Amino acid sequence: MAVTAIDLNLESDELVFYSGQRIKGALVVQISLPIIIAGIEVRFRGAARAKWNETVQNGPHRTDIEHEKEEIYFDDRFCLWGRVNSQNRWDTRETLQRGRHAFPFQYRVPGAIPCSFEGPDAHVRYTVQGIIVRYDGEHITCRKVLTVLRDFDPRKENPDKLAIPPELPLEDHAERAISSVCCRPGRVSCSLAIMKRAFVPGEILRADIHVQNSSIRKSSIVSLQLKQMLIYGGVHSRTLLLCNEKVCESLRPGQHRLWSNFPLRLPSTCPSKLYMCKVLDVKYCIAIEATFPDTVLYAAVPVTIATVPETSCCPFKWIYKLSERPIISEDENVDSFIHGCSKNIDMEFRPMYKYYEDLKDYRKDRETVLRLRQSPGVKRRREKAKCLPAAKATVVKLLPDESVHYNSFA
Structure with missing residues (x-):
């Protein structure tokens, strides 16, 4: 084959991105012989899909119904090399010479999308795909699955x-x-x-x-x-x-x-x-x-x-x-x-x-320091707490202007 290697190099090695973040990378192609192609494109896609079965009982008869639901968040394609006409069809024949070629790209992840998820017969999945479009034969592709996160507070x-x-x-x-x-x-x-x-x-x-x-x-x-x-x-x-x-x-x-x-x-x-x-x-x-x-x-x-x-x-x-x-x-x-x-x-x-x-x-660390047997000032604070009949707290807390120094422990 003329194409010996094709790969997607992204800036993030962990392939983790947040909604609204920009993805930067390059499609790297290694060619051993000159090849005539229509062009090179990159495709970003995000979608959710779920499939489940439902059993309907109608008297003695039982029917199994298979349900499938899909929701597409984005499906964007970009031309990296070549030319596409107004009908989104390739109208060029390009010759890719021998050697190593890198086609850079960047893409901003949409903001209002859910985070990635994988489950049994269900997923929310985001992918990036590099495609060498050929006139004859199948297209040459490579794909990577991305993790898209969104903070939840x-x-x-x-x-x-x-x-x-x-x-x-x-x-x-x-x-x-x-x-x-x-x-x-x-x-x-x-x-x-x-x-x-x-x-x-x-x-x-x-x-x-x-x-x-x-x-x-x-x-x-x-x-x-x-x-x-x-x-x-x-x-x-x-x-x-x-x-x-x-x-x-x-x-x-x-x-x-x-x-x-x-x-x-x-x-x-x-x-x-x-x-x-x-x-x-x-x-x-x-x-x-x-x-x-x-x-x-x-x-x-x-x-x-x-x-x-x-x-x-x-x-x-x-x-x-x-x-x-x-x-x-x-x-x-x-x-x-x-x-x-x-x-x-x-x-x-x-x-x-x-x-x-x-x-x-x-909170727990602060209380632990004060519970130490020889922590400085504990005895004084306990005596002070006894003078307050309404004080029922079992843990004594520091006042805003007080502090505990570790180097003063006995």
């Missing part, structure tokens, strides 16, 4: 919804009676509570978990889970398990246990909101699943996955990290899931999202 959109008073945690409770042949029924229960609703990938979520086994039979595994709920076309829903952390192996008959601030680090995943997308909707929940004989207790609370941490948290370090693959259930297999996520040449593609490797909470 739910506090700016729903500040009242995210504000949870300390005395009113976000919680859920499940309870059920387990019957026995020779004894009276026993009751089993589980409850889950978290103190805030919005989190960012990489942040450690802390949950209060209470499980009680008042039956005469031993329970099985208790686990804390992060689940992703996908809504296709506003009518069909599917739930994926993203994270599954084992809380305990089992509970004996009559035993009840309480875990306070049980940690769960959130994986790299898509934000909760896909802006301007009518094909897909993404939601999340934190769930506690307790397995008992003949029943499974399930309690869940909704959470919001954002990209901007709280103002009281300082991002120590963040990176772009590949999205986590969902945990495959027993009725699925990895090959079918990957095939549903990304078909053809994009089978292994996963978007990259902003991931916070370490978050420092200024």
Whole structure:
């Protein structure tokens, strides 16, 4: 072949861009022999697509209906070399000489588009494609899949919804009676509570978990889970398990246990909101699943996955990290899931999202310094607090004009 290599070189090695950002790069072609072509073009495309099945029961007859919905955000083509007439047809025959050729280009990503997403039989995908247009034979192409991100700060959109008073945690409770042949029924229960609703990938979520086994039979595994709920076309829903952390192996008959601030680090995943997308909707929940004989207790609370941490948290370090693959259930297999996520040449593609490797909470760090046994000024502040009968706080906070110096520790 005359064309020995064709590639798209972009300025961003990670292929991560934000809506409204400019993409700069070049289409690089290596030619071993002169070749006659119509021209060279580059194509930028962004679209959302979802496919799902619906079963309709009409008496004894059952019909399976396949639905497919697509939404195109942009599909732009630009001529890099050659000439196109007013009917968008190539009207030139150009000779591309032997050697290495680079055709630079730049493109501004539209602003009002959702971020990238890959799921089973659904995606929001953005691509850039370089094309050598030939008169005879198939066109020679190369393509790269891009990750397009958009920051999501739910506090700016729903500040009242995210504000949870300390005395009113976000919680859920499940309870059920387990019957026995020779004894009276026993009751089993589980409850889950978290103190805030919005989190960012990489942040450690802390949950209060209470499980009680008042039956005469031993329970099985208790686990804390992060689940992703996908809504296709506003009518069909599917739930994926993203994270599954084992809380305990089992509970004996009559035993009840309480875990306070049980940690769960959130994986790299898509934000909760896909802006301007009518094909897909993404939601999340934190769930506690307790397995008992003949029943499974399930309690869940909704959470919001954002990209901007709280103002009281300082991002120590963040990176772009590949999205986590969902945990495959027993009725699925990895090959079918990957095939549903990304078909053809994009089978292994996963978007990259902003991931916070370490978050420092200024409030907690400040209280920790004051709790040190030989921290300077603690004794004086405690004596001062005793003189104030209305002061019931267990943690003493610094005044605006005071500070703690580490070099003065004993």
